[in-house]
Amino acid sequence: MTSSADRREESLAIIQAMAHQLLEVLEEETRCLAERDHGALLAILPQKEALARRLSESLRPWAQAIREGHREPDENREVWTDLKETLRHIEARNEANGRYIEELIQIHEELLSLLVPHTYGHGAQKSLPAVKGYGISTEA
């Protein structure tokens, strides 16, 4: 028969493994972004999403317990410390990747706005007059 503490410990170990796996996926995402390996990037996105969702769901009861005033689990402090550290790494890595993706999108939006003036929009807007020579200049 498994005790409650054992079950919690086991559950914590599973969450820890999941967090490590997510960190690895995020590191792979960094590599894909840096090497512009868009095929591989698309392939790992579902895995990343699924892992993140599962991790978030698994952590919810623990977070709830700590919010309600329960102490952090004593029975496996090392695992808990490692998990918290891994979660910090996940957050930092995800933020770095997200910032890079945002910047890439911004560049492409700016590039597109040079080619296609913003003439679409809701409301009673008059269409903009055609601007001559509005495009990428190839001369200095």
Place this chain on the structure above:
Amino acid sequence: MTGLNAALEIGKNALLNAQVQIQTTSHNVANAENPNYARQKALTVTQGAILGRAGWIGMGARLDRIVQQRDAFLEDRYLKASSEAAYYDTVKRVLTAVETYLSDDGDTGLNAALNDFWNAWNALAQNPEGSSEQAMVLECGAALCRSLNETAEQLRQSRDGIVTELNDNLSAINSLLSKIRDLNGQIQRSETPTFMANDLRDQRFQALEELSKYLRFRTEEGTGGTLNVFLDDGTPLVLFTEYAAELKMTGDAESFRIHIQETGTLVAQFDAEGNVVKDGLKGSTGALVTAMGTTDTWHDALDQIAAALVTGFKDVYDDVLETPESYFFDTDKTIAAEIRLTDNPLPSTSNALARAALALETEPLDALNGLSLTQHLTQLSQNVGLAVESASAQSLLQESMAQQLNAQRQEVSGVSLDEEMVELIKHQQLYQAAAKVIRQTAEMIQTAIDMV
């Protein structure tokens, strides 16, 4: 001018045009390896026709101007990405160097010294009268102090190194800003509304690219081909041909300010005491200011450990010995750089004293935000590792972004030897054809003369 003379004139102009085009092609080929060179092209336009008996008769072609193949959008984006890449690369470089002082393999370093220290107290708790146990506590205490002193000294040296590097950066920035202002002047003097000073513009772009490694800026085209350079917050760095800012740093590794000499505008600031880190520069210079702040935070964390050790042991001695002859750590030296043992660290020993001292290992301390000494040191190591890893990831991505944008820029502006060879053959054929036109026309003129 009509007739054969006109044909001769057209042929001559075509020869001259082809010569300039071949010269431009060879100029491109010669600069093919220069990444800051933008490919040039000699454009021709149709010469104005004249009205003859048969109507408007074409008069050949003339050179219009020599243009550069540039994309302002990509260049601007590339310069920004270059600044970002330099920022994260510098943060990574500096923090990685600092990490070596704070990293711990378990056998050496602060964590190991602290563990040995607690182990020695544990042994003393088992045998309070044992002289070897007492000697071990003193030795491990001294080793812990040495370890804290050395780490603090290494961090101090790192900060001094950052200040030296900052001064070097500022001197390079000032020189580049003056160069850009001077090039603005040369470009303004050389350009006409039609003719661009292409090669001077290349030199200016090269200076801008170098500048982008040191700080982040934006540019605005001024009159007469000049380029004005501003910091992100709008502080002018170069204005037309008149002004180039001079950045100056005052202070030392504890507190410094970087400001514009002429206006006194503050662009970056660091103050260890007030925990002020202001970076309005970005690029590698801003990164140094940021790294200075991070290193200082880690230094503060070390000082907190030192202070907690001194205060913790003082409280233990006060509690257990009531009126101790002396304390374990010198209570006047509460920072990591100065912490040391007193001349008589163990005025008396007892099991109670050893156990009370040992309890400090795991006791949450208010001075350490509720963490124990060991936890606080572990957290410091983790923070250092995380900061370095985060900077490394950002550096990798930003470097990739800069490379990507530079490659796109090169696609527009770079010299393709294949294309230049095609151009060369085309102009060579054009030259030969024009020469043939002249030769045939001269023969016809001679025939006409002979007829007279």
